[in-house]
Amino acid sequence: MKKGRMNLPVILIAIILFILLVLISVFTISGSFLHTAYLDPWKKSYQNRFDDPRLKLTAHGLLAANGHNMQPWKIKLDKENSSVFYLYADSSKCTPEVDPYARQMMITQGCFLEYLKIAGEKLGTPVTITLFPNGIYDEDKLSASMDTFPVAKITLGKAAPQNTPLYDGIFLPDTNRGIYSETLLPADAVSILTDTQEYPGISAFLYQTPDQVQSIGLLAMDAAEIEGNTTRVMKETEDIFRSNEYQKNKYRYGFSVEGQGTKGIMKHFLQTIVTLFPSMNNGKAQTDNFIKSTRTSVENTPAYLLLTTKDNSRISQVEAGMLYSSYILKAHNLGLAMQPLSQALEEYTEMTTVYEKIHSQYGNGDTIQMLLRVGYPKQSVPLSMRQDINSLLLE
Numbered sequence: 001m002k003k004g005r006m007n008l009p010v011i012l013i014a015i016i017l018f019i020l021l022v023l024i025s026v027f028t029i030s031g032s033f034l035h036t037a038y039l040d041p042w043k044k045s046y047q048n049r050f051d052d053p054r055l056k057l058t059a060h061g062l063l064a065a066n067g068h069n070m071q072p073w074k075i076k077l078d079k080e081n082s083s084v085f086y087l088y089a090d091s092s093k094c095t096p097e098v099d100p101y102a103r104q105m106m107i108t109q110g111c112f113l114e115y116l117k118i119a120g121e122k123l124g125t126p127v128t129i130t131l132f133p134n135g136i137y138d139e140d141k142l143s144a145s146m147d148t149f150p151v152a153k154i155t156l157g158k159a160a161p162q163n164t165p166l167y168d169g170i171f172l173p174d175t176n177r178g179i180y181s182e183t184l185l186p187a188d189a190v191s192i193l194t195d196t197q198e199y200p201g202i203s204a205f206l207y208q209t210p211d212q213v214q215s216i217g218l219l220a221m222d223a224a225e226i227e228g229n230t231t232r233v234m235k236e237t238e239d240i241f242r243s244n245e246y247q248k249n250k251y252r253y254g255f256s257v258e259g260q261g262t263k264g265i266m267k268h269f270l271q272t273i274v275t276l277f278p279s280m281n282n283g284k285a286q287t288d289n290f291i292k293s294t295r296t297s298v299e300n301t302p303a304y305l306l307l308t309t310k311d312n313s314r315i316s317q318v319e320a321g322m323l324y325s326s327y328i329l330k331a332h333n334l335g336l337a338m339q340p341l342s343q344a345l346e347e348y349t350e351m352t353t354v355y356e357k358i359h360s361q362y363g364n365g366d367t368i369q370m371l372l373r374v375g376y377p378k379q380s381v382p383l384s385m386r387q388d389i390n391s392l393l394l395e
Contacts, residue, residue: 025272030268031248031271035249037252038248038385039386053123054082054154055389058116063386064325067099068237069253069259069385077393084156086153087150095236098233098236098346107318109318111174115170118166125158126157127155130155152318165333172332175381176380178300178337178378185374189336193206194206198323199319202316204305204308208304212304217298217299223351226343227351228291230350234286234287240253242256242385245271252385263381301374303374305370306368307370308364336374342370
């Protein structure tokens, strides 16, 4: 008995050392000891690294919502006019499997431009935006057109800085995939989130009756089932998944475990597991996780917001993105969160039936550009990766 009691401290020390070894291994494999350079652009002070006001504005646009977190933006500074710069769509960041006609790509350009507008008011450099100043894309040569024709010409003005209430929302996560409260949106919030006066060609509809929410939720689930079981589409997503801090610092765009709201020590455990066992995030496991995640979202959604346009032109797509960005910032001020459920609006062959069904039921003869879940979030979500401005600059 005496000998056993003497060995007890030794056993406890061994257990503690083993646990410490496991934790050190977890944090090392996950890369938790690294500086998270991919989060630097979220700091309000990040813009102070640049003297050029055009780059200060770009530092804000970089935080905008964007499809698949590809951040497909390129910036070209006018060398002859220090008040002018151009936004290009980055053709190398297209996601052709889910977005074969680059419609989501154009919405993403609009999201960027709206953040520039808000930041310009705040900084005293209001912007004038001219869409497709050198002409619209040649659809038969889409990638080459993106590289040749700017989406927008941005011209800076001078004015007294404005204390715009939307500015602080730029530095908050644009998407919350978590659980939303059952609380319905009050009339004033509905009014704010359906106001499209600035863009006459766009309409916004908010649905929150039980029948409407159930109907749209079923369409969203049908779309998730199709996407999850379309191998080439899921492979496109798998290829841009960053499993640990090393990869996130290297690429600074794409998906990561934070996308599902995982944070803290659990983030590092999950990153370690996915790094050691990549099969946990591809194939059937990836499909099951995606469908399960969508089901959780749908089952915890009190309202849906749809944005529609009279036509499906490139200009309309960009303007839909600008309106969406403004709604994100207004939602922050209302204490609301948003998440796009874009699968039902994707235009690849397997999705045709759901695409046609949602348009026949909710399109009102127009093109649905955005399907968003809206509600009061029950938890905050982590920030997502962002590139450094220098990676956006064109010569």
